[in-house]
Every structure is written in structure tokens, then in C-alpha cells.
Amino acid sequence: MVLDLNVSVREKNSVPIIDLEGEIDVYTYPKLSDALKLVFDKYPTVKDLIINLNNVRYIDSTGLGVIANGANQISKISNGYITIINATPQIRKIFDVSGLVSTNFYLFDNEDVALQNLANKSN
Amino acid sequence: MVLDLNVSVREKNSVPIIDLEGEIDVYTYPKLSDALKLVFDKYPTVKDLIINLNNVRYIDSTGLGVIANGANQISKISNGYITIINATPQIRKIFDVSGLVSTNFYLFDNEDVALQNLANKSN
Amino acid sequence: MGEPIKIELTIPSLSDYVGVARLSASGIANRMKFTHEDIEDIKIAVSEACTNAVQYAYGDIVGEIKLSFFIHDNYLEIKVKDNGRGFDINNQADTNTNDPEKIGLGLGIVFMRSLMDKVDYSSSVDSGTEVIMIKKLPVQRNDV
Amino acid sequence: MGEPIKIELTIPSLSDYVGVARLSASGIANRMKFTHEDIEDIKIAVSEACTNAVQYAYGDIVGEIKLSFFIHDNYLEIKVKDNGRGFDINNQADTNTNDPEKIGLGLGIVFMRSLMDKVDYSSSVDSGTEVIMIKKLPVQRNDV
Ligand SMILES: Nc1ncnc2c1ncn2[C@@H]1O[C@H](COP(=O)(O)OP(=O)(O)O)[C@@H](O)[C@H]1O
Ligand SMILES: Nc1ncnc2c1ncn2[C@@H]1O[C@H](COP(=O)(O)OP(=O)(O)O)[C@@H](O)[C@H]1O
Numbered sequence: 001m002v003l004d005l006n007v008s009v010r011e012k013n014s015v016p017i018i019d020l021e022g023e024i025d026v027y028t029y030p031k032l033s034d035a036l037k038l039v040f041d042k043y044p045t046v047k048d049l050i051i052n053l054n055n056v057r058y059i060d061s062t063g064l065g066v067i068a069n070g071a072n073q074i075s076k077i078s079n080g081y082i083t084i085i086n087a088t089p090q091i092r093k094i095f096d097v098s099g100l101v102s103t104n105f106y107l108f109d110n111e112d113v114a115l116q117n118l119a120n121k122s123n
Numbered sequence: 124m125v126l127d128l129n130v131s132v133r134e135k136n137s138v139p140i141i142d143l144e145g146e147i148d149v150y151t152y153p154k155l156s157d158a159l160k161l162v163f164d165k166y167p168t169v170k171d172l173i174i175n176l177n178n179v180r181y182i183d184s185t186g187l188g189v190i191a192n193g194a195n196q197i198s199k200i201s202n203g204y205i206t207i208i209n210a211t212p213q214i215r216k217i218f219d220v221s222g223l224v225s226t227n228f229y230l231f232d233n234e235d236v237a238l239q240n241l242a243n244k245s246n
Numbered sequence: 247m248g249e250p251i252k253i254e255l256t257i258p259s260l261s262d263y264v265g266v267a268r269l270s271a272s273g274i275a276n277r278m279k280f281t282h283e284d285i286e287d288i289k290i291a292v293s294e295a296c297t298n299a300v301q302y303a304y305g306d307i308v309g310e311i312k313l314s315f316f317i318h319d320n321y322l323e324i325k326v327k328d329n330g331r332g333f334d335i336n337n338q339a340d341t342n343t344n345d346p347e348k349i350g351l352g353l354g355i356v357f358m359r360s361l362m363d364k365v366d367y368s369s370s371v372d373s374g375t376e377v378i379m380i381k382k383l384p385v386q387r388n389d390v
Numbered sequence: 391m392g393e394p395i396k397i398e399l400t401i402p403s404l405s406d407y408v409g410v411a412r413l414s415a416s417g418i419a420n421r422m423k424f425t426h427e428d429i430e431d432i433k434i435a436v437s438e439a440c441t442n443a444v445q446y447a448y449g450d451i452v453g454e455i456k457l458s459f460f461i462h463d464n465y466l467e468i469k470v471k472d473n474g475r476g477f478d479i480n481n482q483a484d485t486n487t488n489d490p491e492k493i494g495l496g497l498g499i500v501f502m503r504s505l506m507d508k509v510d511y512s513s514s515v516d517s518g519t520e521v522i523m524i525k526k527l528p529v530q531r532n533d534v
Pocket of ligand 2: 184438442443446447472474475476477496497498499500519
């Protein structure tokens with residue numbers, strides 16, 4: 001998967017999860033935009049959305065831009081949030097440098113912690 | 124390990140085994156030459172020698188040249204052979220194209236098969 | 247010391263080939279024995295510079311992006327140059343618009359500056375844009 | 391059809407940077423959607439051409455190796471050029487000597503010819519060596 005990106009969408013506890021594998025850059029980001037569009041079409045009142053970076057080895061400002069755009073949309077739809085899981089330390093650093101975290105989305109270690117947290121929030 | 128090579132030497136059933144990890148090219152092949160020299164020094168009457176390509180993702184004519192050189196040496200020392208194990212299909216193809224197999228060394232699927240075969244041979 | 251070793255790469259200003267520039271950069275940084283983290287930083291900085299050239303330099307035509315890597319004893323110097331329309335570095339007011347079609351958040355240059363040790367931008371309408379970035383190798387014991 | 395897309399890479403004739411050429415080649419082949427096996431073939435062929443330039447072209451001095459990749463619709467064309475001492479392609483008698491110090495077995499050119507669809511060598515004492523290699527993309531259904 002060097003230089004390319006695979007995207008798939010699934011659902012757990014009613015939360016849509018986008019699984020990504022590969023590199024998110026200026027060439028591959030449209031695949032992520034398309035997946036976000038698909039989720040917003042399928043879940044028109046979506047409150048939470050998880051993006052799983054477990055198999056993502058590279059992301060830059062184009063990838064963050066798409067995610068931030070998605071965060072803006074979900075915020076408009078339902079005051080919802082995007083939750084990022086399984087970011088490597090290097091990718092966490094990029095999110096930190098961007099200054100986007102917390103205003104636009106959450107970062108959690110993994111799927112279980114994220115789902116638990118989203119469940120608590122809605123209670 | 125992209126673009127680099129790690130080399131280590133161990134012994135099993137009295138047969139020295141060279142484990143390789145990475146890429147064998149014009150930059151890294153001296154590491155393999157050094158390991159072969161080390162084995163020939165430590166085992167001055169060596170009959171069999173296994174080279175494990177399990178974690179080798181790239182090899183070209185420079186790597187084959189070093190192995191063929193080692194095969195010449197072990198042949199002079201004891202009429203011995205070099206046995207290559209765990210070559211990927213792509214690397215097997217390279218060995219085939221080289222025309223070096225069987226005149227200079229054997230190829231076996233894995234360590235167990237190779238050791239079994241070497242044991243049978245010496246009986 | 248002496249002359250730095252030079253590696254040059256020229257790619258077209260198409261998003262397809264930014265990854266090729268990134269791969270080359272990572273190979274070079276690897277040879278220089280940068281840490282894994284530094285290599286990732288360099289990959290991102292090179293990609294950001296190329297991405298900007300792809301997105302802004304040439305409009306709808308395809309131009310060239312020229313990367314020069316200078317391998318010095320203690321640092322890597324990377325020059326990314328296009329011959330595109332250039333921009334006023336001191337006047338990027340509109341990069342933070344709320345235009346939903348604009349994907350850029352003004353993060354590219356921020357990333358370069360955060361991840362590299364030095365970043366110099368020079369850009370003019372006549373001569374395109376050139377960014378020179380430096381990443382230092384960790385100081386070695388016997389240098390101190 | 392139209393003009394092929396061109397990517398150029400210039401590396402010094404040092405063994406350290408053959409891997410960088412290989413990485414770039416693999417990135418380009420990847421974008422062209424070559425199969426995994428074809429990509430490995432291309433990596434080896436490019437490395438062999440560069441390795442020869444490193445080992446034979448310049449003797450003890452460090453020269454340049456220039457790689458040009460031309461992305462055509464149905465094939466990849468790769469040119470590897472040095473400005474070294476050249477050689478007589480029709481007279482490589484001594485490549486199979488038993489000199490134990492000579493690592494080469496005369497396999498480099500054999501590999502290039504076996505792994506690529508077309509290989510053209512031109513070499514002269516005045517102008518160095520240039521090898522042009524072509525790898526075709528698998529024929530697509532709708533082309534037939
Ligand atoms: N190579 C370039 N050619 C022309 N304009 C550029 C170039 N690089 C940067 N710019 C300008 O600088 C602005 C800021 O770039 P950057 O920090 O990467 O953020 P973004 O791409 O998100 O806008 C761009 O929006 C663009 O107007
Ligand atoms: N770029 C080059 N410059 C000078 N001589 C070369 C070059 N490429 C190949 N040669 C000559 O061609 C011979 C055959 O090359 P090759 O098939 O790669 O085998 P090997 O490197 O094992 O000798 C080399 O030994 C060398 O004499």
C-alpha cells in the first residue's frame with residue numbers, strides 16, 4: 001500500500017467507522033473525502049463518526065484538511081464530533097502541531113475506548 | 124529496514140546459519156561478505172552453510188555475486204554447498220534467471236526442510 | 247566538510263508524483279542516519295512544499311517542480327522550486343477563508359516551519375517560488 | 391497518447407544512492423499500476439544500471455548518474471546515463487574471469503535483459519554509457 005490509500009466504512013454500536021490503510025496525501029485524499037460524503041449521505045443526522053488510522057503510515061496537511069472539513073460538517077449537522085483512533089505517536093504530533101484537536105475533533109487510543117467514551121457522552 | 128541490511132549468524136545442528144533482514148544491493152553487500160568471511164574463519168572445515176532470506180525483500184546481481192563467491196569458497200574448502208532458504212517467489216525468479224542454482228547452491232523452502240536434507244546427505 | 251553531495255529530482259506538478267518526491271526524500275534521510283521521527287518530519291515537509299507547488303503554482307497547466315537535496319556533514323538542505331505564479335509571502339490573508347471548497351487550512355507552511363530546523367521562502371510573480379529547508383542531524387558525541 | 395510524463399533524478403555515482411534510485415523507480419511504477427512482480431523487476435533493472443555506473447563508469451572519482459523516467463500510456467521507459475569511460479559492448483570477454491576480487495559475474499546486463507521488455511545499450515569512450523529500458527504495462531482488455 002505504499003503511496004496509496006484503501007478506505008472502507010463499517011458500523012459499530014450505531015457509530016459509523018471509517019477504516020483507512022495507507023498514506024493520506026494530496027493524491028489520495030479524495031478517497032477520504034468520498035468516504036466522508038458517503039457517511040453523511042447514509043447517516044443524515046449522524047452525531048459521532050470514528051476515523052481509524054490504525055494502518056495509516058503517513059498523513060499531511062491535505063489529510064488533516066479533509067478531516068477538519070468533515071468535523072465542520074458534522075458540527076453543523078448535529079453539533080457532533082469526529083473521533084480519531086489509533087494514531088501513531090508521529091501522527092499525534094502532526095495533529096498537535098495543527099492546533100485542530102479538541103476544537104474540531106477528539107483523539108482516542110483505540111476503538112473500545114472511543115466507543116465507551118461516546119456511549120458515556122450520550123447518557 | 125528499507126535500503127539497509129541486518130546480518131546475524133547462529134548455528135543449528137552444527138550448521139552455521141546466516142539470517143538476513145533488509146535489502147542486498149551494491150551498498151549493503153559488504154555486510155554479507157563480512158558475515159561469510161566470519162563463518163569461514165570460525166568453521167575452517169565447514170561442509171554446509173545456510174543463508175536465510177526470510178526477511179530479505181530485495182536482492183540483485185551484487186547479492187548473488189557474493190553468495191556465488193561464498194559457494195566457490197565452501198566448494199574449495201570441503202566440496203560443500205550453500206543452501207538458501209525462505210526465498211520469496213520473486214527472489215527465486217532472480218536465482219533462476221542467474222543460472223547459478225544447483226551448480227553453486229541449493230534452494231529450499233525453509234529451515235526444517237533444509238536441515239533434514241543436509242542430515243540425510245551426510246548419512 | 248567539503249562540498250555537499252547533491253541529488254536532484256524533477257517531477258511534474260501533478261499530485262500523482264508528490265509521493266515519489268517523498269520516497270526519495272525518505273531514502274536520502276535514511277542514508278544520512280536520521281532518526282525514524284526525523285525522517286517522517288522530512289517526508290511531511292517535502293510533501294507540503296510539493297503539494298503547494300502542485301496546488302498553487304501553475305493553475306491549470308502542468309509545470310515542473312525541481313527538488314535539490316544537499317547532503318552536508320551535519321544537516322540536510324532541501325530546495326523545492328517551481329516556476330509558477332509565485333505569491334506574496336507577507337500577504338496570505340485569504341488562506342483562512344471559510345470557503346468550503348478550499349481544502350487548505352494554511353497548515354502547509356506551518357508544518358514545514360514546525361518540523362524543520364529552518365525554512366526560507368522566496369517567491370515572486372516573475373520567478374516562481376523557492377523554499378529552502380534545513381534539517382539538522384542530532385549532534386554527535388565526538389563533535390562536542 | 392500525447393507527450394509522455396517525464397521525471398528526472400540525478401544521483402552521484404556512489405553506492406549509497408542506488409537505493410534512492412530504486413525507491414523512486416518503485417514509486418513511479420506503483421503509480422502506473424504495474425503489478426507487484428513487475429515493480430520488483432523494474433527495481434532490479436534500475437539498480438543494475440546504476441550499480442554498473444557506480445562500479446565501472448568513473449573509476450575513483452565521483453561522477454553523476456542521470457535517470458530519466460518517461461511515463462507513456464502503455465509502457466515505462468527508463469534512461470540511465472553516465473558520463474564515464476564507457477565500454478565496448480561487443481567485447482566483454484573479461485567479465486567472466488576467475489579473479490576472486492571481482493564480484494561481478496556478468497549478471498547485471500543479463501538481469502536487465504531478462505526482466506525488462508527491451509534494453510538498448512549505447513556506450514562509447516567519449517560519451518559514457520546510456521542504457522534505455524522499456525517495461526510494458528499488461529495489455530488492458532479495452533485496448534484489444
Ligand atoms: N508554490 C506556491 N506557489 C504559489 N502560491 C503558493 C505556493 N506555496 C504557497 N502558496 C500560497 O501560500 C498559501 C499558504 O500555503 P499553506 O501554508 O501551504 O496553506 P494552504 O495550502 O492550506 O493554503 C497558499 O494558500 C498559497 O496561496
Ligand atoms: N556504465 C558502465 N560504464 C563502464 N563500463 C560498464 C558500464 N556498464 C557495464 N560496463 C561493463 O560491462 C560489463 C558487464 O556488466 P554486467 O553485465 O553488469 O556484469 P558485472 O557487473 O557483473 O561485470 C562490466 O564488467 C563492465 O566492464
